[in-house]
Amino acid sequence: MPIIMLNGVAYTPRQILEEVERGTQLGAVLQRMVETGAASLSQSEEEELAKMRLKQLLSRSSAIYARLSDTGAEVYTPQQILEEIERGSPIGRQWIEAEKSIIRKLLMLR
Amino acid sequence: MPRMNTAVLILPDQHYLGYGSCVMRRIADQFRGRLNIIELNGWDAVPDKINAAIRQNDPAFVFGVGHGNVNIYTVECRTPYMTVCSDTARMMAGRVIHLNSCLTAQQLGRDLIAKGATTYYGNYEEFWLIIGCNWRIYPPCSNKLVTTVFDAEYTVEKSLFSGRTTGQAQQDRLKAYDDEINYWTSGPGANQPCAADAVRVLEIDKRIAVMYGSDSARITAAAPSMLALLAGLAAAIGLGIGIAVGSTAPTG
Numbered sequence: 001m002p003i004i005m006l007n008g009v010a011y012t013p014r015q016i017l018e019e020v021e022r023g024t025q026l027g028a029v030l031q032r033m034v035e036t037g038a039a040s041l042s043q044s045e046e047e048e049l050a051k052m053r054l055k056q057l058l059s060r061s062s063a064i065y066a067r068l069s070d071t072g073a074e075v076y077t078p079q080q081i082l083e084e085i086e087r088g089s090p091i092g093r094q095w096i097e098a099e100k101s102i103i104r105k106l107l108m109l110r
Numbered sequence: 111m112p113r114m115n116t117a118v119l120i121l122p123d124q125h126y127l128g129y130g131s132c133v134m135r136r137i138a139d140q141f142r143g144r145l146n147i148i149e150l151n152g153w154d155a156v157p158d159k160i161n162a163a164i165r166q167n168d169p170a171f172v173f174g175v176g177h178g179n180v181n182i183y184t185v186e187c188r189t190p191y192m193t194v195c196s197d198t199a200r201m202m203a204g205r206v207i208h209l210n211s212c213l214t215a216q217q218l219g220r221d222l223i224a225k226g227a228t229t230y231y232g233n234y235e236e237f238w239l240i241i242g243c244n245w246r247i248y249p250p251c252s253n254k255l256v257t258t259v260f261d262a263e264y265t266v267e268k269s270l271f272s273g274r275t276t277g278q279a280q281q282d283r284l285k286a287y288d289d290e291i292n293y294w295t296s297g298p299g300a301n302q303p304c305a306a307d308a309v310r311v312l313e314i315d316k317r318i319a320v321m322y323g324s325d326s327a328r329i330t331a332a333a334p335s336m337l338a339l340l341a342g343l344a345a346a347i348g349l350g351i352g353i354a355v356g357s358t359a360p361t362g
Contacts, residue, residue, distance in 0.1 A: 054310075063307035064242035066126045068233070069212040070177040070184050074126055075241070078307075094235050098313040 001053045003106050004033055005045045010052055034107065041103075050099035051085060058082045112170040112204050114331040116146045117271070118163050120174035122155040122186035129239055130175035130210055132250035133260035134267065141271040145330070155186040157198075164201055171206045171329040173267060178211030178233075181218055194221040202227045206276060206329050208266050212236045215320045222322075229276040229323035231266050231283070237318065238311045243304035254299060258308050259315050262286040270329050277325025287316035 002010035011019075011030060019027030041049065061078035073080070085092035119138060121131035131151070138147045148163050155174075164172065174191075176184050181194040192198040194217050203226030209219065215232035222230045239259045242248050248256050265286035269279035291312050294305040302308075 057306050057310070061304065061307055062244045063240055063304040064245070064247055065307070065311065066129070066239050066241045067212060068127075068130075068175070068177050068210065068237045068239075070179045070182060070188055074177075091236060094314055095310065098310060098317060101317065102309070102313055 001056050005049050046100050050096045054099050113168045114170050116167055116169040117171040118148045118169045120155045121151050123152045124187045127175055128250040129256055130260050133257050137267050157191050173208045175210040178214040180213045180216040183209050183211050183214055194218055200225050219322055228327045231321050234318040234320050238314050258290050262290045273330045276327045280321040287312055
């Protein structure tokens with residue numbers, strides 16, 4: 001899954017490694033971003049990256065989720081969570097905010 | 111004044127609540143020798159029986175898992191039990207409360223503190239759990255995937271029952287979430303097919319794990335230390351010797 005964005009393009013750890021191994025200028029920039037924790041994502045980039053990662057995760061997930069709420073559905077499939085994310089519902093926002101938190105931890109950005 | 115070392119646990123089973131109740135029953139079993147633990151399981155987890163247990167036992171600690179919302183906590187079969195500004199909320203005065211129930215931290219938790227509860231632990235937004243993987247639903251307590259969020263969330267009870275303060279229990283709770291996340295990212299669970307899902311759900315639940323009220327309360331009475339026991343013993347022996355000497359010493 002992608003962990004950073006540069007000029008609107010998202011990069012996975014594998015793509016970063018490939019660029020670094022090829023010795024490209026892009027690879028050097030990406031490596032510096034990861035190693036120094038200097039990669040600063042704008043709010044919109046972070047949001048986009050979080051949605052991108054969740055879409056990848058949930059589209060191949062076979063998990064079954066439940067929640068302890070007294071309204072609405074109790075059980076959710078990954079597809080239903082994706083729909084919540086696309087609708088921008090409170091449930092979708094909850095998942096996006098948690099994913100942003102995971103991205104920050106991965107890169108120790110903030 | 112509620113009774114220390116006494117806990118009432120509200121453990122409904124319907125509507126997927128058995129996933130949490132099952133984990134809490136295991137914790138209760140570990141501490142039963144040290145505390146007076148009253149479990150209200152399944153159809154005993156209904157309002158009349160809960161109120162009777164609280165009146166009869168006057169517990170320092172009340173735990174409940176259940177479906178909830180900002181201003182309501184429900185019990186078995188989603189029966190409403192506690193709402194903001196209700197008599198039931200007032201019954202919680204002087205006690206430490208943990209409601210593992212969606213959204214209750216937004217209003218109900220604050221109301222409990224306003225009505226005199228010592229400490230409240232709860233969930234500020236939706237509390238998520240995983241009940242299956244590979245499109246199969248697993249039974250409660252059948253594997254780590256279905257217990258992971260409760261293993262973290264119910265660290266509150268493990269800590270409080272062990273004599274830690276309410277503030278320490280909250281710290282232990284948050285650390286337990288990190289430990290569970292590590293289990294699925296770099297530990298034994300990392301290769302499980304739903305590991306990434308577990309990490310997301312744990313991250314969500316950690317972010318909404320709040321505590322209000324006193325951070326220095328305990329629900330266990332401090333056990334007398336060994337030193338205090340020895341001092342008491344020595345005093346008793348000394349008193350005994352004094353009486354014996356007094357009775358045998360010459361008097362004139």
